[in-house]
Amino acid sequence: MSARRAGLAAAVTALMLRDLRLALRRPGDTLQPLGFFLVVTTLFPLALDPELSVLRDIAPAALWVGALLSSLLALDLLFREDAQDGTLEQLALCGLPFTGLLLAKTVVHWLLTGLPLVLIAPLAAIALGAPYGAMPGVLAALLLGTVALSLIGAVGAGLTMSLHRNGSLLALLVLPLAAPVLIFGARATALAIALEPLAAPLYLLAAMAVLAATLAPWAVAAAVRIGLE
Amino acid sequence: MAWVWFHRFGSPPHFYRLARRLTPWFAWPAALLCAAGLVGGLVLAPADYQQGDGFRIIYVHAPAAWLSLMVYVVMASSAAVGLIWRMTVAHAVAASCAPIGASFTALALATGMLWGRPMWGTYWEWDPRLTSELLLLFLYLGYMGLRNSVDDIGRADRASAVLAIVGVVNVPIIHYSVIWWNSLHQAPTVMKFGQPTMPASMLVPLLLMLAGFTACFVALLLTRARGEVLRRERNARWVGDALGQT
Numbered sequence: 001m002s003a004r005r006a007g008l009a010a011a012v013t014a015l016m017l018r019d020l021r022l023a024l025r026r027p028g029d030t031l032q033p034l035g036f037f038l039v040v041t042t043l044f045p046l047a048l049d050p051e052l053s054v055l056r057d058i059a060p061a062a063l064w065v066g067a068l069l070s071s072l073l074a075l076d077l078l079f080r081e082d083a084q085d086g087t088l089e090q091l092a093l094c095g096l097p098f099t100g101l102l103l104a105k106t107v108v109h110w111l112l113t114g115l116p117l118v119l120i121a122p123l124a125a126i127a128l129g130a131p132y133g134a135m136p137g138v139l140a141a142l143l144l145g146t147v148a149l150s151l152i153g154a155v156g157a158g159l160t161m162s163l164h165r166n167g168s169l170l171a172l173l174v175l176p177l178a179a180p181v182l183i184f185g186a187r188a189t190a191l192a193i194a195l196e197p198l199a200a201p202l203y204l205l206a207a208m209a210v211l212a213a214t215l216a217p218w219a220v221a222a223a224v225r226i227g228l229e
Numbered sequence: 230m231a232w233v234w235f236h237r238f239g240s241p242p243h244f245y246r247l248a249r250r251l252t253p254w255f256a257w258p259a260a261l262l263c264a265a266g267l268v269g270g271l272v273l274a275p276a277d278y279q280q281g282d283g284f285r286i287i288y289v290h291a292p293a294a295w296l297s298l299m300v301y302v303v304m305a306s307s308a309a310v311g312l313i314w315r316m317t318v319a320h321a322v323a324a325s326c327a328p329i330g331a332s333f334t335a336l337a338l339a340t341g342m343l344w345g346r347p348m349w350g351t352y353w354e355w356d357p358r359l360t361s362e363l364l365l366l367f368l369y370l371g372y373m374g375l376r377n378s379v380d381d382i383g384r385a386d387r388a389s390a391v392l393a394i395v396g397v398v399n400v401p402i403i404h405y406s407v408i409w410w411n412s413l414h415q416a417p418t419v420m421k422f423g424q425p426t427m428p429a430s431m432l433v434p435l436l437l438m439l440a441g442f443t444a445c446f447v448a449l450l451l452t453r454a455r456g457e458v459l460r461r462e463r464n465a466r467w468v469g470d471a472l473g474q475t
Contacts, residue, residue, distance in 0.1 A: 229384055
């Protein structure tokens with residue numbers, strides 16, 4: 001039993017290092033969603049009145065819609081190539097818990113696309129007129145929200161990984177499921193920008209992240225297995 | 230022994246014959262109940278003291294909204310049965326649920342908008358229950374979109390079953406998060422047990438319509454599922470026998 005557990009730990013470490021190394025050798029793929037996020041948040045002031053008071057009102061919406069769309073864009077990286085070159089089949093056949101291995105891949109995906117987005121978001125928030133005091137709240141909301149979005153999105157990515165054209169279908173599958181995260185994330189961000197207490201929406205976001213981390217891996221494993229048949 | 234009926238239910242020819250026999254037993258009551266409910270609701274019930282005759286659209290709106298959720302639950306449960314016991318008939322039932330559920334959701338949205346125009350002064354208000362109904366419509370559309378884009382029918386069955394189950398976990402979360410987000414819709418009047426806030430002359434037609442819509446759903450589902458089973462089993466021998474009989 002303990003040998004098996006040690007085997008799983010070693011496999012997860014190796015898998016995570018492999019995914020990180022692959023992503024770092026081709027940084028363009030992981031940087032594109034970040035660039036997309038910055039472009040989207042730049043477009044809002046261009047489409048609106050560039051007055052800081054107006055921008056401050058729409059800043060939560062711009063940040064969260066941008067984060068949602070950019071996480072959607074990044075989802076295509078999660079399973080597609082590994083499904084095409086047979087890596088996922090080997091992982092499914094290797095005898096270790098498939099759920100754990102896919103969760104490790106999802107964690108790496110969040111480290112590569114979710115975490116950089118959280119770190120770059122203050123830049124966009126300042127540009128949209130958010131005060132400096134709002135940053136801890138904005139960061140906390142996005143940190144919890146991107147975790148939930150990566151996990152929910154992984155289910156959609158697993159379901160669509162073997163389809164030829166999946167861009168709009170993936171959006172149709174994932175966006176309704178992500179609506180609660182959007183609602184409470186934007187609410188928490190709005191409260192943070194207004195410098196008001198934001199514990200309530202943050203707790204709800206945390207609950208959603210924990211729930212997604214508990215249930216989503218099983219759905220991801222089932223979806224990927226069906227995609228491999 | 231107790232499970233024999235369950236396994237027999239999973240056999241396509243048995244299901245086909247059973248569904249064909251049961252359909253009229255739901256279709257006729259549906260027509261009668263809806264006719265009685267419409268007469269009771271549109272003619273016999275008194276006008277509302279606040280909303281006048283405008284409230285009468287509830288006799289279509291509330292049953293459609295109730296079914297839009299119930300059909301989703303039926304779809305997800307039969308998808309789960311299909312996934313767990315590998316029953317093609319259950320998958321066929323789940324696949325037949327989706328267009329019916331999407332239609333009831335669209336009907337609930339349309340009647341809700343028509344009702345909103347005179348009462349709230351606008352067709353579309355970002356009201357929680359309208360919004361969660363809209364998100365439910367998107368879930369149905371995603372389910373149908375996923376089924377359409379997977380070529381192999383067995384894989385389409387299992388992939389869409391996973392999506393339906395994920396959706397059923399999410400429906401309550403979506404519902405409550407949208408309610409906490411913004412609230413304008415009147416509080417539920419029928420589902421309050423104990424003391425309903427409606428007089429009996431208004432409530433009885435509504436309950437008749439609810440029963441009629443539900444029976445109508447079952448009749449539609451049985452008919453669609455029969456077609457779905459025939460399409461899947463078109464090369465089987467019993468199909469020729471069953472169709473030759475009639």
